[in-house]
Amino acid sequence: MKGYAGNILRVDLTAGTTEVQPLSKEQVRDYVGGRGLAARILYDEVAPGTDPLGPDNLFILATGPLAGSRIAGSTRHITACKSPLTGGWGEANAAGRFGPMMKAAGFDAIVVKGQSEKPVYLYVTEGRAELRDASALWGQFIADARETILQQTHSQAEVAVIGPAGEEQCKFACVISENNRAAGRSGTGAVMGSKGLKAVAVFGEEKLRVHDPERLAQLRKEITQMCKEHPACQGFRQNGTAGGIGPHNAMGMYPAYNFKDGVSDEIDKVTGETMTSTILSRRDSCQGCPVACRRVVTIADGPFAVDSRYGGPEFETIGSLGTCVGIYDLKAIAKTNELCNKFGVDTINTGLAIAWAMECFERGIFTKEDTGGLELTWGNVDVVLKLIEDISFRRGLGALLAEGLKAASEKVGQGSEDFALQVKNQAFPVHMPRGKVGQGLSFATSNRGACHTQGMHDTNLEAGKTMPDIGFTDKFKGLSRTSTEHKGEAIALAQDLRAIQDSLIICRFTSWDYGPTPPAMLAEALTAITGEEFTSKDFMEIGARVFNLCRMFNVREGFDRQQDSLPARMAEKLPRGATSDSVITQQDLDRMLDEYYQFRGWSSRGIPTPQRLAQLGLTR
Amino acid sequence: MVTVKIFGYLTAAMGMRDCTMSCGTVRDLLEELGEKIPSEARVHLQDPKNGQFRGFHLVINEKSLTLAAALDRELVPGDVVWIISPVAGG
Numbered sequence: 043m044k045g046y047a048g049n050i051l052r053v054d055l056t057a058g059t060t061e062v063q064p065l066s067k068e069q070v071r072d073y074v075g076g077r078g079l080a081a082r083i084l085y086d087e088v089a090p091g092t093d094p095l096g097p098d099n100l101f102i103l104a105t106g107p108l109a110g111s112r113i114a115g116s117t118r119h120i121t122a123c124k125s126p127l128t129g130g131w132g133e134a135n136a137a138g139r140f141g142p143m144m145k146a147a148g149f150d151a152i153v154v155k156g157q158s159e160k161p162v163y164l165y166v167t168e169g170r171a172e173l174r175d176a177s178a179l180w181g182q183f184i185a186d187a188r189e190t191i192l193q194q195t196h197s198q199a200e201v202a203v204i205g206p207a208g209e210e211q212c213k214f215a216c217v218i219s220e221n222n223r224a225a226g227r228s229g230t231g232a233v234m235g236s237k238g239l240k241a242v243a244v245f246g247e248e249k250l251r252v253h254d255p256e257r258l259a260q261l262r263k264e265i266t267q268m269c270k271e272h273p274a275c276q277g278f279r280q281n282g283t284a285g286g287i288g289p290h291n292a293m294g295m296y297p298a299y300n301f302k303d304g305v306s307d308e309i310d311k312v313t314g315e316t317m318t319s320t321i322l323s324r325r326d327s328c329q330g331c332p333v334a335c336r337r338v339v340t341i342a343d344g345p346f347a348v349d350s351r352y353g354g355p356e357f358e359t360i361g362s363l364g365t366c367v368g369i370y371d372l373k374a375i376a377k378t379n380e381l382c383n384k385f386g387v388d389t390i391n392t393g394l395a396i397a398w399a400m401e402c403f404e405r406g407i408f409t410k411e412d413t414g415g416l417e418l419t420w421g422n423v424d425v426v427l428k429l430i431e432d433i434s435f436r437r438g439l440g441a442l443l444a445e446g447l448k449a450a451s452e453k454v455g456q457g458s459e460d461f462a463l464q465v466k467n468q469a470f471p472v473h474m475p476r477g478k479v480g481q482g483l484s485f486a487t488s489n490r491g492a493c494h495t496q497g498m499h500d501t502n503l504e505a506g507k508t509m510p511d512i513g514f515t516d517k518f519k520g521l522s523r524t525s526t527e528h529k530g531e532a533i534a535l536a537q538d539l540r541a542i543q544d545s546l547i548i549c550r551f552t553s554w555d556y557g558p559t560p561p562a563m564l565a566e567a568l569t570a571i572t573g574e575e576f577t578s579k580d581f582m583e584i585g586a587r588v589f590n591l592c593r594m595f596n597v598r599e600g601f602d603r604q605q606d607s608l609p610a611r612m613a614e615k616l617p618r619g620a621t622s623d624s625v626i627t628q629q630d631l632d633r634m635l636d637e638y639y640q641f642r643g644w645s646s647r648g649i650p651t652p653q654r655l656a657q658l659g660l661t662r
Numbered sequence: 663m664v665t666v667k668i669f670g671y672l673t674a675a676m677g678m679r680d681c682t683m684s685c686g687t688v689r690d691l692l693e694e695l696g697e698k699i700p701s702e703a704r705v706h707l708q709d710p711k712n713g714q715f716r717g718f719h720l721v722i723n724e725k726s727l728t729l730a731a732a733l734d735r736e737l738v739p740g741d742v743v744w745i746i747s748p749v750a751g752g
């Protein structure tokens with residue numbers, strides 16, 4: 043099979059065995075790779091009710107047919123499992139070099155089951171795999187563990203590793219490669235920790251087998267050029283994802299103080315532009331990508347000196363561990379970023395958990411007795427740094443916060459559920475649903491809980507972006523970001539697009555609608571790689587299949603319309619700024635959900651109908 | 663006069679952060695702004711093929727407006743117009 047390594051590595055940690063299984067034609071044709079492949083395996087093999095942190099859950103690493111093609115943005119990999127955070131479909135993906143390296147080592151996916159008695163790591167190279175003792179690595183921070191494993195394996199290997207947060211099974215622990223490429227959401231790192239799996243190291247030199255190398259080379263060149271010329275990509279290069287902070291704040295929708303505000307007076311202290319002119323030391327890129335959106339910062343001394351190996355803060359981290367907790371000091375935020383990467387914990391869930399705890403403290407729900415003496419006041423940097431550690435190691439108040447916001451707020455009660463910014467126990471990314479109403483619907487309906495990467499930013503519709511061949515026709519063009527009109531349909535289409543993008547896998551920033559590469563061009567690239575004909579229409583069909591399969595995974599676990607919800611704060615007006623006129627009431631959400639379910643061919647309870655499942659080939 | 667402020671990557675693309683402009687409609691203002699900036703930067707404001715304005719966001723006196731809703735609006739002295747680069751996520 044061109045475009046694929048052709049094999050899945052099966053690992054049983056209880057038995058201490060590994061086995062090579064050929065990738066089937068059906069898996070490839072219907073699910074492509076990445077998210078699609080992982081979803082099919084997880085649905086088939088993880089029974090409903092399985093303990094996410096028990097031996098019967100699977101931990102999956104997967105990449106897609108574009109990995110190794112050197113198309114801009116094609117280097118991502120996915121981690122998947124039943125999420126210990128949400129209890130449903132769990133997924134997180136990351137950029138970097140792990141994906142292509144895993145394929146070059148001989149595998150499209152690695153599927154791990156069981157639990158090891160003592161800590162181990164997996165080394166995969168030249169189509170073979172070996173479990174190695176990791177007792178000495180257990181407890182080590184991300185970069186230290188990675189360095190040791192590189193010494194023990196191959197200097198050019200890549201390693202997906204967990205830190206203390208994964209070992210302690212913090213529910214939102216992540217899996218990190220290259221020290222700062224975090225597969226951050228859903229707690230996939232906790233599942234590795236529960237299995238006693240410290241890391242997976244991969245090294246290989248197998249080249250991607252391509253059906254039409256000339257056509258692929260041509261497409262690669264065109265895509266690179268498009269990325270170089272695209273204004274958003276140029277913006278990502280210049281100021282990173284944090285370049286979007288100033289514009290979001292100007293539109294009254296860069297969340298601050300646990301989403302109580304959408305405007306920060308001190309925003310200029312923490313924008314991407316400020317980072318560029320102060321602590322930025324390097325722009326980092328993924329193989330073959332001209333965008334170089336990643337940041338590396340240097341702070342050599344002082345209280346916030348950072349280890350540059352852990353990269354620099356992004357849009358999400360500056361919001362979650364900056365403005366949402368009242369910190370307006372880029373050096374302090376860079377330190378929070380370093381700690382999260384060092385301990386292996388998701389910055390978004392961590393920041394929003396601390397923001398919620400601060401609001402509890404402000405309202406008198408928490409006293410110093412509850413916080414172990416910590417003064418949880420807004421902007422208290424020392425407390426934030428301490429809590430990142432306590433969450434990662436599950437100590438004191440940190441142990442409660444490490445359970446996720448839904449769980450913590452239900453335990454604490456006293457109305458704190460209303461300002462726990464979460465869906466399905468996954469914390470809100472720092473996008474303001476009141477300012478991007480369709481994004482609110484994305485948060486509510488995403489299979490992994492509140493997620494900003496699997497739906498659509500209403501601003502892209504407002505800015506007039508269309509793509510008629512995949513359904514984004516003129517009727518969406520210029521729709522206000524705060525309007526509910528047509529958002530049900532737009533979000534369903536966008537989720538299907540993201541599902542195929544995460545199956546290929548291609549980076550959001552290089553592909554439409556964030557970046558330039560249209561789905562039709564990626565379909566052509568997939569055709570050139572595999573020799574099988576693909577069109578953008580096929581892509582949307584596969585995307586719908588993958589999205590519905592993940593939904594069915596959740597339905598089997600008891601999820602329905604009730605879990606497609608938003609916290610009460612979304613119906614409260616913001617105090618100022620260009621989003622202060624907009625709210626999402628339960629009626630607004632219901633209206634969007636009705637349109638969304640209908641467009642998807644689901645029942646009014648949010649369950650895919652048998653007819654729809656049959657159309658998608660999902661009857662088994 | 664009307665105060666204009668620019669946000670996001672348009673700042674660098676257009677080579678300015680803010681300026682003051684005469685009144686008129688929003689359309690007049692954008693066209694006048696197109697004259698003010700270097701000719702090679704105009705492409706960020708208007709599509710040279712059809713003259714249509716690009717998809718940026720507008721905030722006038724701290725109220726968000728879609729471009730279509732704003733173009734014919736008459737500006738009055740003291741109005742503050744923010745032109746914001748298209749943004750998505752991080």
Ligand code: SF4
Pocket residue numbers: 114115116117137138326327328331332333334335336549550551552
């Ligand atoms: S846009 Fe950024 S994250 Fe995406 S592939 Fe390029 S450098 Fe990597």
